[in-house]
Amino acid sequence: xxxxxxxxxxxxxxxxxxxxxxxxxxxxxxxxxxxxxxxxxxxxxxxxxxxxxxxxxxxxxxxxxxxxxxxxxxxxxxxxxxxxxxxxxxxxxxxxxxxxxxxxxxxxxxxxxxxxxxxxxxxxxxxxxxxxxxxxxxxxxxxxxxxxxxxxxxxxxxxxxxxxxxxxxxxxxxxxxxxxxxxxxxxxxxxxxxxxxxxxxx
Amino acid sequence: xxxxxxxxxxxxxxxxxxxxxxxxxxxxxxxxxxxxxxxxxxxxxxxxxxxxxxxxxxxxxxxxxxxxxxxxxxxxxxxxxxxxxxxxxxxxxxxxxxxxxxxxxxxxxxxxxxxxxxxxxxxxxxxxxxxxxxxxxxxxxxxxxxxxxxxxxxxxxxxxxxxxxxxxxxxxxxxxxxxxxxxxxxxxxxxxxxxxxxxxxx
Numbered sequence: 001x002x003x004x005x006x007x008x009x010x011x012x013x014x015x016x017x018x019x020x021x022x023x024x025x026x027x028x029x030x031x032x033x034x035x036x037x038x039x040x041x042x043x044x045x046x047x048x049x050x051x052x053x054x055x056x057x058x059x060x061x062x063x064x065x066x067x068x069x070x071x072x073x074x075x076x077x078x079x080x081x082x083x084x085x086x087x088x089x090x091x092x093x094x095x096x097x098x099x100x101x102x103x104x105x106x107x108x109x110x111x112x113x114x115x116x117x118x119x120x121x122x123x124x125x126x127x128x129x130x131x132x133x134x135x136x137x138x139x140x141x142x143x144x145x146x147x148x149x150x151x152x153x154x155x156x157x158x159x160x161x162x163x164x165x166x167x168x169x170x171x172x173x174x175x176x177x178x179x180x181x182x183x184x185x186x187x188x189x190x191x192x193x194x195x196x197x198x199x200x201x202x
Numbered sequence: 203x204x205x206x207x208x209x210x211x212x213x214x215x216x217x218x219x220x221x222x223x224x225x226x227x228x229x230x231x232x233x234x235x236x237x238x239x240x241x242x243x244x245x246x247x248x249x250x251x252x253x254x255x256x257x258x259x260x261x262x263x264x265x266x267x268x269x270x271x272x273x274x275x276x277x278x279x280x281x282x283x284x285x286x287x288x289x290x291x292x293x294x295x296x297x298x299x300x301x302x303x304x305x306x307x308x309x310x311x312x313x314x315x316x317x318x319x320x321x322x323x324x325x326x327x328x329x330x331x332x333x334x335x336x337x338x339x340x341x342x343x344x345x346x347x348x349x350x351x352x353x354x355x356x357x358x359x360x361x362x363x364x365x366x367x368x369x370x371x372x373x374x375x376x377x378x379x380x381x382x383x384x385x386x387x388x389x390x391x392x393x394x395x396x397x398x399x400x401x402x403x404x
Contacts, residue, residue, distance in 0.1 A: 033322050116321025119314045119379065120235050129380040155396050160389040163377070164370070167386065171373025175365070177321065178331040184369065187362040194357050 017055050019045050024066035029106040033113040036063060064127055067114045070107050071131060075138060077101070082142050088196040091146050096189035102173070103182060112177040115170070132166060139165045219257050221247050226268035231308040235315040238265060266329055269316045272309050273333060277340060279303070284344050290398040293348050298391035304375070305384060314379040317372070334368060341367045 023045025027036045030044075038059050042049040056062035078098055085091045102108050118124035139162035147158070168188075176182045225247025229238045232246075240261050244251040258264035280300055287293045304310050320326035341364035349360070370390075378384045 032324065112321045115376065115380075116318045119318025119376070120322060122234065125380050129377075132377065132380070156393050157389075160386075160393050163386045164374075164390050164393070167373035167377050167390070168366070168370050169373065170376055171369035171371065172366075174317065174321070174372055174376070175331075175334065175369050178317075178327050178334070184362075184365040187359075188366055188369070191358050191362050191366070 013055070016047065016051055020047055020052055020055060020062065021066050021069050023047070024062050025070055025106070025110060028063065028066060028110045028113050032109075033063070033117040036113075038062075060121075060124065063114065063117075064124075064131075067110060067128075067131065070105075070110050071134075074098075074102060074105075074107050075134060078138065085142070085146060088146050089193060091142065092189055092192045092196055096186070099169075099173075099185055099189070100182075103176065108173045108177060112174060115174070132170075135169075136162045136166050215257070218249065218253055222249060222254055222257060222264065223268050223271050225249070226264050227272055227308070227312060230265065230268060230312045230315050234311075235265070235319040238315075240264075262323075262326065265316065265319075266326075266333075269312060269330075269333065272307075272312050273336075276300075276304060276307075276309050277336060280340065287344070287348060290348050291395060293344065294391055294394045294398060298388070301371075301375075301387055301391070302384075305378065310375045310379060314376060317376070334372075337371075338364045338368050 020041065023041050024036065027041045027044050031040065036059070038049045038052045041059070041062070042052060052059065052062055056065060081094050081098055082091065085094050114124070115128060118128040136159075140158045143158040143161050143165070147161075172185050172188060175184050222243065225243050226238065229243045229246050233242065238261070240251045240254045243261070243264070244254060254261065254264055258267060283296050283300055284293065287296050316326070317330060320330040338361075342360045345360040345363050345367070349363075374387050374390060377386050
């Protein structure tokens with residue numbers, strides 16, 4: 001095979017991979033983890049089932065790769081949106097917008113399906129736990145930046161605040177998913193906005 | 203059948219029911235939702251599988267009854283422990299103790315298994331969401347009592363604070379379960395204790 005031929009084959013492999021991941025995300029969103037079989041994903045992506053096993057080994061590994069993909073996209077968006085934020089009220093407004101996007105984009109559905117599966121299947125548990133860590137680190141960096149001059153750092157370590165923020169996000173999106181109702185999340189953001197006034201410079 | 207005979211039969215029915223529920227709780231704790239088949243539960247309880255279907259209809263209905271039983275026990279304990287609490291620091295200390303008990307008693311495992319299953323199986327979702335409501339009402343009553351005289355009620359509705367507390371509990375216990383690590387929860391209680399000083403009477 002010529003060098004150009006190998007490159008073409010590699011590109012085509014990576015485009016098949018992307019196509020399968022997108023099909024896995026669509027399947028998780030539409031029919032959940034319980035319905036996300038190799039067959040269902042292959043049909044949705046218009047690819048041969050064998051390619052799933054060739055590229056990902058197992059269906060669970062594909063679903064984890066799909067979670068990685070949606071997490072990567074969302075984290076990039078969170079970084080872009082929150083990069084310019086300097087105050088707690090700005091942060092809460094931006095976080096509320098991002099949360100609504102997470103919901104609309106199906107990210108929250110995918111996350112819940114994978115967390116649900118990992119609670120039920122212990123083999124997935126460490127995989128999901130590991131994927132929470134970049135979000136805790138990101139939350140910590142943002143909290144450090146916006147609370148740098150206020151009274152918060154003396155009372156709360158930013159690492160603990162970040163773990164609390166991530167736990168609250170996970171619990172809130174789980175309630176949203178269970179209830180098919182996002183009023184709790186909206187009330188939380190509105191309340192946070194009012195509480196932030198406590199920490200605002202006088 | 204005599205009246206005494208009917209009573210005996212009813213008592214024996216209710217004791218079989220309790221025995222099956224206890225076996226379901228043990229099975230959920232030991233092998234999770236994925237392993238909690240009628241067969242596994244019947245073996246653990248030393249009862250005939252047919253009795254499960256006779257008393258509960260389906261395995262999912264039995265598992266929901268088991269969740270109700272552990273929730274009822276824990277809610278009674280929460281009410282007894284928090285009934286005498288009058289200040290936010292007392293509340294946080296008591297909540298930390300109750301959380302540790304939830305963990306040790308396997309309640310958190312059962313809750314996670316059932317939430318995990320409900321995220322994956324939409325038919326269970328409304329059932330689980332409905333079972334969150336008594337906890338929100340309970341949290342609201344406690345928050346009303348301990349914050350009555352402080353500045354919090356002006357800033358945050360007790361209903362919103364209760365939903366936030368429940369979301370935080372669910373997210374935190376999920377992280378604990380995923381990581382097999384309870385340092386995040388312990389750090390949260392310690393932090394809450396320090397933050398409460400902000401709201402303490404001067």
